[in-house]
Amino acid sequence: MELKANAALVIIDQQKGILHPRLGRRNNPEAEARMLEMLGHWRRTARPVIHVQHLSRSEDSVFWPLQSGVEFQQRFEPMAGERLIQKQVPDAFCSTGLEAQLREAGIGQLIIVGVATHNSVESTARTAGNLGFDTWVAEDACFTFDKADFFGHAHSAEEVHGMSLGNLHGEYATVVSSAQILSAD
Template sequence: MQVLPLVVLDVQDAIDQPVWADKNNPDYVKAIQKLLAHWRRNKWPVLHVKHDEATPTSTYHTHGPWNRIKADVAPAGGEPVLIKHQNCAFVDTELDRQLKALGAKSFVLTGVVIHNSMDATIRTGKALGYHIILPKDATTAVSVTAPDGRLFDAQTVYDLTLAILGQEYAEVTDTQSLIAGME
C-alpha cells in the first residue's frame, strides 16, 4: 500500500480570533480530529504545518499569543511540525522533502483557510506532481471583500474555491468517504 500522509495546515489558536469569526464550517476541527484518530490508529504518517508570520499585527505572528497549534489537533508521538512563513506550505519548508522521504505520491490535506494557504499549497503540490486529496469538511473559509468593496460570504468563497480546486488540482471528498474508502 502506498504511504498516504495526512497534512494538517495552519490549525492554530490564531484562527479563532475575531478576524476569522465568520467561518462557514465551524466543525472543520472535528473532521480533522476524526482523520487524525484514523491515521494514528493505523500508524500512518501525520505532518503538521505551523504558520509563523513576521507581521506583528497578524493573529499568526511568530511571537503572538495565538501562534500555537490548537490543542484539539496538536502533534502526538513525535509527529513532525514544519514551519512556514508564506501562504504556501511548500515554499521554504521541508514539506516536499518529508513527503519524498516517505515515498508519498499523494497526500491528504486538511486545515485553514481553503481560499488562502490551502489553495496555494494545493496548486503548488499539484505542480510538483502530487495527487492531493481534500476532505471538504476538514477545512473552512471566511468572507472576502473584493477591491471594489463587494463582500463574498464565507459559504460562497468556500463553494467556489472547492469547485475550482476540484476541477483540476485536488480530489475533493469528505472525511467519512475518505475513511470508508481506506478500510
C-alpha cells in the same frame, strides 16, 4: 478512490490564532470535528501526519510568533513521531523542505485539511498538485471566512469556500468529503 497505506494527512494552521473573533464570520462549524476524526484515524492506522504551523512575518497577524495565537490548539498538538512544517507564507511547500521530506519518505498521496480554504489550503493544494502528488482536499474538514472580492463585493464564507474548492477540484486536487476519505481505506 483508494487511500494508500502511507497517505499523509496534512493539517494546516490549526493554531489558537485562527479562532480569533477579528477574523470574522466563518463557515463549516463542524470542520474541526471532521479534522479530529481524520487525525484519529491516521494515528490508529499509523499513517504519516504532518502539522503545518504558520509563523507570520506580520506583527498584526494572529500567527505572529511572539504571542499565543501562533501556538497549536491543544486538540491539534503534534504527537511524537509526527512531522512539523513551519511556514511563513500560505504555501506549505515554499521554503520549508516539505517536498524533499515527502519524496524521501516515498509519500505520493496527500490528504489536506485545515484553514483557511481560500488561503493556505488552496495554496498548498495547488502546489501539491503541480508537483505531481495525488492530492485530496477534505471539503468538510476545512473552513474560511467572509471576504470581499477585488471589486469590493462581499462574499459569504460559504461562497468563498465553494469557489476555492471549485478552483482546486479536477485540476490540482480531488475534493471529497472526510467520510469518503475514511471509507476509501
